[in-house]
Amino acid sequence: MLTVPFGGAPIFTRSRALRPTGKVLPEHARSHNRALVLQTLYTAGARSRADVARETGLTRVTVSDLVADLIAEGLVVELGQREDARPGKPATLIDVARDAFQIIGIDLSEHQRFLGAVVDLEGRIVSRAEVPRDDATGEQAVALVADLVGSLLTTTTIPVLGIGVGSPGVVDPHGVVRSAPNLGWTDVALQALLADEFDLPVHVANDANVAVLAEHGSTHQDDLLLVKIGHGVGAGLIIGGRPVIGGGFAAGEIGHVEVGTDGGPRCVCGRDGCLEAWLAVPRLTAQLDELDLEAPDAASARDRILAEAGRRLGIVLAPVVGALNLSEVVLSGPADLLDGALHEATVDTLRTRTMAENNRDLRLRLTEQAQDIVLRGAAVMVLSGQLGVS
Amino acid sequence: MLTVPFGGAPIFTRSRALRPTGKVLPEHARSHNRALVLQTLYTAGARSRADVARETGLTRVTVSDLVADLIAEGLVVELGQREDARPGKPATLIDVARDAFQIIGIDLSEHQRFLGAVVDLEGRIVSRAEVPRDDATGEQAVALVADLVGSLLTTTTIPVLGIGVGSPGVVDPHGVVRSAPNLGWTDVALQALLADEFDLPVHVANDANVAVLAEHGSTHQDDLLLVKIGHGVGAGLIIGGRPVIGGGFAAGEIGHVEVGTDGGPRCVCGRDGCLEAWLAVPRLTAQLDELDLEAPDAASARDRILAEAGRRLGIVLAPVVGALNLSEVVLSGPADLLDGALHEATVDTLRTRTMAENNRDLRLRLTEQAQDIVLRGAAVMVLSGQLGVS
DNA sequence: CTAGTTTGTTCGTAAGCTTTACTAACCAAT
């Protein structure tokens, strides 16, 4: 049972919001500046107080004051004097205490098992754990998650900043899983349950929305769409640097949008030609398994299947890319399926179906985070929620 | 040559931004609270300082202090004592000085003429003006806009809060029209030009993005997509209460997204089946004009044409609605074309092509703002930019 | 050694919001 010596920091930003939404006190401004200092150190690395002052626009006095707080809280450490020779009093280097805290990340998006990891502040995975799901649903499934968190916590030796969970289904901002059919969850207050049990800050969000945080954490793109292709198809979206949740908390649920005007495979939802029916991994592997590997054109037949899937993805994404003028779309899923023909077909389709002029610098790429994208995204979510840093 | 006694107020909001973006000083907090008070009065109407304090969460002391500033600036006025009898000291009612300022709104989205209006703080149109465009382009077109603004300014008798312009094409956040082919504009710094000439705050944005502000100003929906159907087809988007601009400042440009997988009419851009080729007003009227009005099935033939256009719109919007989990989509354009078969077909298509469960409360409606949507949106833009109010 | 530079701290100040306490002004009940 570990506790951290600080709570979540409310964060402010210059925003283009049309209407102010609530009062702001000077102390809120301070939280913001605190997070700003932390963020500067986190992304730019060890440097002096004076450096931070120059980079943030705050004065040296204010930075020193904020840093004193952060050091007292154990979030920042002094590293001693800068080595290089230059005029003036030598600087005392400071940095985020990168090895003082760890984060628990949980990925509930796989069908057969729940994955978990201890992640350090840099996003590196320190240790892993998993539990087989064995088709558990409802409270049983919740118990499995708690077991997984518990066993990971026993492996940590330093304070834990918080617990981040990426869950399938629709998750509201309070970490209540409104609906996750696979897990038999309806209005399961996962965040509250875990927070009660472990007395740690807990953040829960949809798996694809969590995944896009991992991508954002490493690229810092302000506009980003991540398509997560697995047993189902979902998306996570960041616009203007902020995650998009959606009015019904179901943003990114594009798996059951119909593709094109020429029908398509029957989907589990009962309709024909849903994106998921074209693109979900089980569907793709089933199609590929039917191929005769000995046939002379096996390779091109495989590419045709994958290219058609990619084309269908492009057809669905084109209106979204156009409407949002997105510059960066990322695919996450099995690289052996996504890379190559599928990827190329998606790019081609996107380019030919949107106005090239406006989307000239559109990039579509595979994520480099492989299997760990949800685990690392969950860590980013905690980092961002607790420290205002990512 | 009028000037206003105050500048733009930087606005802050509790945000879910992942990373803090700049320092925040106590004076920024005060600007925010100032706008909050103004907003409360603006939307809720005349009330006492104590009422405002209760509604904003600020103390009566702070509200009194802020209101004193606002009164000194002429933005707020005292209206005398509240009439109704109740215990305690009678309240002094205060309200936004609704008749102390006017706004100039300009709509450049029509092909044949430029429209302008003097708009009051409530969004009501006080007077109108227009200039025929006569195919003017480039600097000539800029001069026409300046003339229009100039002639409107001569009709104002009270201070002008600012000038708002809705322009076709791609407009960056600094009010530079990056590209407006119809007007022959490339990188025209319209905002700077007008600000120099008239010495007033000027805000310029894309016409559809401006139009959605008008809708937001009257509904205060946090997520809103407006599709503007005229000579072309464009969209304006508000997500999480904030306008979406797009990485290349071209958000909402969905006119040249291809619809469906079965071709379609040839578009001016050279491809087949763009949304604009299906849905633009000239295309629809041309199709309808070909109908034999004497034929026995003329009415149903008309409906078939409009329904197909509506279906095509639904096909393009479905992925956007799904990805953003939008709850409100608004159509703007000629009501005689949009209302009825077209509207119904769009709704049907959206419902059948997205996952009903997640988009249960999706509403698709026509705007009630008719022809003035850009003019009034321009006023909202100025109101929001100058006072943090909408 | 001197002059110049840079760092980080101390001290005093200005701005902003809160709490506390007050006066003014009203209603209701005695």
Place this chain on the structure above:
DNA sequence: ATTGGTTAGTAAAGCTTACGAACAAACTAG
């Protein structure tokens, strides 16, 4: 009429936050 209770608005004091000025420490360059 008097008393008690309530509400509005203000005044004073205090806390927080960030800033500017000034300074000492510690270095380089010449």
